[in-house]
Amino acid sequence: MAEEKHRHHLFHRNKDEEKPTGAADVYSQTSEFSEITDYPSSYKTSEFSETTDYPSSYNSPPDAPDYEKEEKQHKRREHLGELGAAAAGAYALYEKHEAKKDPEHAHRHKIEEEAAAAVAVGAGGFAFHEKHEKKEAKKEDEETHGKRHHHLF
Numbered sequence: 001m002a003e004e005k006h007r008h009h010l011f012h013r014n015k016d017e018e019k020p021t022g023a024a025d026v027y028s029q030t031s032e033f034s035e036i037t038d039y040p041s042s043y044k045t046s047e048f049s050e051t052t053d054y055p056s057s058y059n060s061p062p063d064a065p066d067y068e069k070e071e072k073q074h075k076r077r078e079h080l081g082e083l084g085a086a087a088a089g090a091y092a093l094y095e096k097h098e099a100k101k102d103p104e105h106a107h108r109h110k111i112e113e114e115a116a117a118a119v120a121v122g123a124g125g126f127a128f129h130e131k132h133e134k135k136e137a138k139k140e141d142e143e144t145h146g147k148r149h150h151h152l153f
Helices: 024-029 067-101 103-144
Strands: none
């Protein structure tokens, strides 16, 4: 055992260990990024302009709402509502099982089951509400960018 080399963790090697030889030596010579300072002229950022010209349909006043961002927020909230409904429903089923399994505390488990079922219904309603809000935000976004036309007939 004393003759075996004790290997340390993956990224913590002992400084006394030998360095590998071969092709790895070539790469170890320029391992620091700070050593590279001479870039080709094609990599210089001065060739690019700081401003970008977009079509006028993309330009909006600074106080205008960002409908795409709003749509993403509603989508995230919708998914959270779905997750909450699933979790509360699973907890309600668990409490229903516990009420059968533990008759001594069955009343407590039934109350918790009903509370979890109510939370599941509420979370499902929240997810449905957010889905509706997401659709409204998408519709408003399409209207502001001219993708939807109002038909009078």
